[in-house]
Amino acid sequence: xxxxxxxxxxxxxxxxxxxxxxxxxxxxxxxxxxxxxxxxxxxxxxxxxxxxxxxxxxxxxxxxxxxxxxxxxxxxxxxxxxxxxxxxxxxxxxxxxxxxxxxxxxxxxxxxxxxxxxxxxxxxxxxxxxxxxxxxxxxxxxxxxxxxxxxxxxxxxxxxxxxxxxxxxxxxxxxxxxxxxxxxxxxxxxxxxxxxxxxxxxxxxxxxxxxxxxxxxxxxxxxxxxxxxxxxxxxxxxxxxxxxxxxxxxxxxxxxxxxxxxxxxxxxxxxxxxxxxxxxxxxxxxxxxxxxxxxxxxxxxxxxxxxxxxxxxxxxxxxxxxxxxxxxxxxxxxxxxxxxxxxxxxxxxxxxxxxxxxxxxxxxxxxxxxxxxxxxxxxxxxxxxxxxxxxxxxxxxxxxxxxxxxx
Amino acid sequence: xxxxxxxxxxxxxxxxxxxxxxxxxxxxxxxxxxxxxxxxxxxxxxxxxxxxxxxxxxxxxxxxxxxxxxxxxxxxxxxxxxxxxxxxxxxxxxxxxxxxxxxxxxxxxxxxxxxxxxxxxxxxxxxxxxxxxxxxxxxxxxxxxxxxxxxxxxxxxxxxxxxxxx
Amino acid sequence: xxxxxxxxxxxxxxxxxxxxxxxxxxxxxxxxxxxxxxxxxxxxxxxxxxxxxxxxxxxxxxxxxxxxxxxxxxxxxxxxxxxxxxxxxxxxxxxxxxxxxxxxxxxxxxxxxxxxxxxxxxxxxxxxxxxxxxxxxxxxxxxxxxxxxxxxxxxxxxxxxxxxxxxxxxxxxxxxxxxxxxxxxxxxxxxxxxxxxxxxxxxxxxxxxxxxxxxxxxxxxxxxxxxxxxxxxxxxxxxxxxxxxxxxxxxxxxxxxxxxxxxxxxxxxxxxxxxxxxxxxxxxxxxxxxxxxxxxxxxxxxxxxxxxxxxxxxxxxxxxxxxxxxxxxxxxxxxxxxx
Numbered sequence: 001x002x003x004x005x006x007x008x009x010x011x012x013x014x015x016x017x018x019x020x021x022x023x024x025x026x027x028x029x030x031x032x033x034x035x036x037x038x039x040x041x042x043x044x045x046x047x048x049x050x051x052x053x054x055x056x057x058x059x060x061x062x063x064x065x066x067x068x069x070x071x072x073x074x075x076x077x078x079x080x081x082x083x084x085x086x087x088x089x090x091x092x093x094x095x096x097x098x099x100x101x102x103x104x105x106x107x108x109x110x111x112x113x114x115x116x117x118x119x120x121x122x123x124x125x126x127x128x129x130x131x132x133x134x135x136x137x138x139x140x141x142x143x144x145x146x147x148x149x150x151x152x153x154x155x156x157x158x159x160x161x162x163x164x165x166x167x168x169x170x171x172x173x174x175x176x177x178x179x180x181x182x183x184x185x186x187x188x189x190x191x192x193x194x195x196x197x198x199x200x201x202x203x204x205x206x207x208x209x210x211x212x213x214x215x216x217x218x219x220x221x222x223x224x225x226x227x228x229x230x231x232x233x234x235x236x237x238x239x240x241x242x243x244x245x246x247x248x249x250x251x252x253x254x255x256x257x258x259x260x261x262x263x264x265x266x267x268x269x270x271x272x273x274x275x276x277x278x279x280x281x282x283x284x285x286x287x288x289x290x291x292x293x294x295x296x297x298x299x300x301x302x303x304x305x306x307x308x309x310x311x312x313x314x315x316x317x318x319x320x321x322x323x324x325x326x327x328x329x330x331x332x333x334x335x336x337x338x339x340x341x342x343x344x345x346x347x348x349x350x351x352x353x354x355x356x357x358x359x360x361x362x363x364x365x366x367x368x369x370x371x372x373x374x375x376x377x378x379x380x381x382x383x384x385x386x387x388x389x390x391x392x393x394x395x396x397x398x399x400x401x402x403x404x405x406x407x
Numbered sequence: 408x409x410x411x412x413x414x415x416x417x418x419x420x421x422x423x424x425x426x427x428x429x430x431x432x433x434x435x436x437x438x439x440x441x442x443x444x445x446x447x448x449x450x451x452x453x454x455x456x457x458x459x460x461x462x463x464x465x466x467x468x469x470x471x472x473x474x475x476x477x478x479x480x481x482x483x484x485x486x487x488x489x490x491x492x493x494x495x496x497x498x499x500x501x502x503x504x505x506x507x508x509x510x511x512x513x514x515x516x517x518x519x520x521x522x523x524x525x526x527x528x529x530x531x532x533x534x535x536x537x538x539x540x541x542x543x544x545x546x547x548x549x550x551x552x553x554x555x556x557x558x559x560x561x562x563x564x565x566x567x568x569x570x571x572x573x
Numbered sequence: 574x575x576x577x578x579x580x581x582x583x584x585x586x587x588x589x590x591x592x593x594x595x596x597x598x599x600x601x602x603x604x605x606x607x608x609x610x611x612x613x614x615x616x617x618x619x620x621x622x623x624x625x626x627x628x629x630x631x632x633x634x635x636x637x638x639x640x641x642x643x644x645x646x647x648x649x650x651x652x653x654x655x656x657x658x659x660x661x662x663x664x665x666x667x668x669x670x671x672x673x674x675x676x677x678x679x680x681x682x683x684x685x686x687x688x689x690x691x692x693x694x695x696x697x698x699x700x701x702x703x704x705x706x707x708x709x710x711x712x713x714x715x716x717x718x719x720x721x722x723x724x725x726x727x728x729x730x731x732x733x734x735x736x737x738x739x740x741x742x743x744x745x746x747x748x749x750x751x752x753x754x755x756x757x758x759x760x761x762x763x764x765x766x767x768x769x770x771x772x773x774x775x776x777x778x779x780x781x782x783x784x785x786x787x788x789x790x791x792x793x794x795x796x797x798x799x800x801x802x803x804x805x806x807x808x809x810x811x812x813x814x815x816x817x818x819x820x821x822x823x824x825x826x827x828x829x830x831x832x833x834x835x836x837x838x839x840x841x842x843x844x845x846x847x848x849x850x851x852x853x854x855x856x857x858x859x860x861x862x863x864x865x866x867x868x869x870x871x872x873x874x875x876x877x878x879x880x881x882x883x884x885x886x887x888x889x890x891x892x893x894x895x896x897x898x899x900x901x902x903x904x905x906x907x908x909x910x911x912x
Contacts, residue, residue: 034801049884059549059550064558067558103427136879139880140792140879141879142875143614146619147619150620206877210878210879212879212880215881215885229476230453230454230522232454232456232520232521232523238476243477245476247483250482251483338424339427354470356461365459365461373525377521377522377525
């Protein structure tokens, strides 16, 4: 009897000998066109049902953002950076502008700082809902997937009311923000937040308290706090393992030093904690948004140094429509030579920027590291020893986003 | 002053710019790189944020950015550990012959900071930096036909006739 | 002349298997059930579901459109596959899934093609043959994902056979018969459906029905995010349609058995009715309606639960479900002695 396998033609006696010789591992390529892999290839070596080795093969959506930004003017790097981190565009935008402002030596006014935090927190909620939806579909629950993506829509409508674009806003520029908060925004935001609070009860019933979800995620993909520090994990995954670190508290930027919020922290470090911590962070973000809407100070939305560079037509547009147009200074900007770093806490983790200029129109070195790239050790170290069905569980719980890891 | 450990100050040149968030430790040779790195790890910088290179004309600067999760007074700070290596030295490493020489060779700091594993792979394929002692130095983001061309160097050109469709 | 009743009897049985409640009724029910599953899931998930194919009736002809699309697709035979098994296994799976219908009466008028007092035994035995063809389907495709799917199916089938048999044995002890007609008559005489007589056996039977037809949370052989489409990854065209429809046919058969053994069968209609209308058609409608309600509830579970992991499902089959089924048998013994 001839059994045809992938590697050739075997006799049935050969199959028995394979078992005895110890070569019983099967290599599976969960490749780019697979429902459970995203834009990457995961090479898994299996012994029966147990994973013995995982090799993530990333780089399928590498878009050379660093190379492009080093050959374009400074302001043109904003769309490049935004479209790499698609669920989290405001944070990518904010981190680049923070690094650039440190070199240009511009300080935005207080109202602009509060508006930046507002946009960032709305974006954090949509990013966490995206992560919850992807985790749901990896476990097989299409209900949570549809609910999470449907519940992003009210928040994206809020961003459209604030900035004019749904996802790739390009809202934050050196010196401040581009659009003022429109009339009626506070009421619209309040009704959206009330809707989301009711929906979080539904998520609790069908997602967090579901016996199948608890059976699949408790004690799966456990990483201790020492391992998390050693491997350099970022974001809510780090806080679910018990490490107390959040860039908004430890190196504050925008308006976070004046706002009052807590950082949720869990102890076990398994997938169930990573699931719960994202729901808790949504609640904290809603609390921050309410504070911002109550406490926001009045004033200009763009720094005086930039405002004085606007020509009279642009100044009239600013008075009437509350909109800061781009002065010509932005295009021909030649920052002084120097270097700076900036860190921002995005929805998935910490974005790190390093900018090195030498007085030209283009940057000398544009280096950024996204949170998903730093979460890669989860595949190589944590998934080993689990069963094959635990790989989507771990993948979904760390909220890994391949285009952002590849940059 | 953030870095006031005498061992580090002896082996390197420390420059701090608080406003721009830069704390730079410039090391001059490979031996002091290893001692400074171990000393930094002992102080409390327990993970590596990024590893990259800068193409200065004739030299390549290799930069490790480090930070701390466990020490409270160091938590918000990022420091950079930098070494400038000359480019006009031929390195005899086990790399294929069609690689664009010359390359630059520094010791890998993966034994000290395991979080630098994937970052060093990226710096290797983008700049041509050979990290000696790295367990798995393969390209991570680039495909096979770009490996060996070190695209992030300033003198990188690619043959446009390959890409244009007539 | 003595042959004439025999010939009429044969023709009636053939019409039974082909028209009511055979192939034609199964086709209509399965097509409607697939559409209903998508609509129920869509209602829970805040969206519309299939809508555009026949907009005036809410998209009810969507499944027929899918069936037509499957008929016109190109069929691809993979190079390295075992072609005989690849081509024949889905068809055999489909036919064997339909076979228990010969032994299941939906009305007191019907006596099966092989008259014996053992219809319950035969129908349950035929149910347990189908998964073997599923394993052949997975093995014969030249694909590691299908292979892993077939291994999963093998593990699951072995772990859930014993609870299935024990729960049916529990009901047999109470009804004191291995035949469907006296079982339904027993429930009618005592005015108690089987689900009240022995609810634990009913629970075990429902759980086994969910497992063996691949409803959530036991969707393990077709796990979308781990194996691309489970067993049927390499199939296209009508073979894929057969593969997707077979679990629904198995679900229909098991729901029929459930409604006969546990829900009173054709209860409002007496067992002493006669004639083609009173003895076959009306009771048949009653049984199929009850089976349809059971199927709709099981199909609704898709929108509530994710899927279990393989070792959790197998372990619970050997661990908790066997205990439950043994308790069901003991309860039946107690009741049989007492009553």
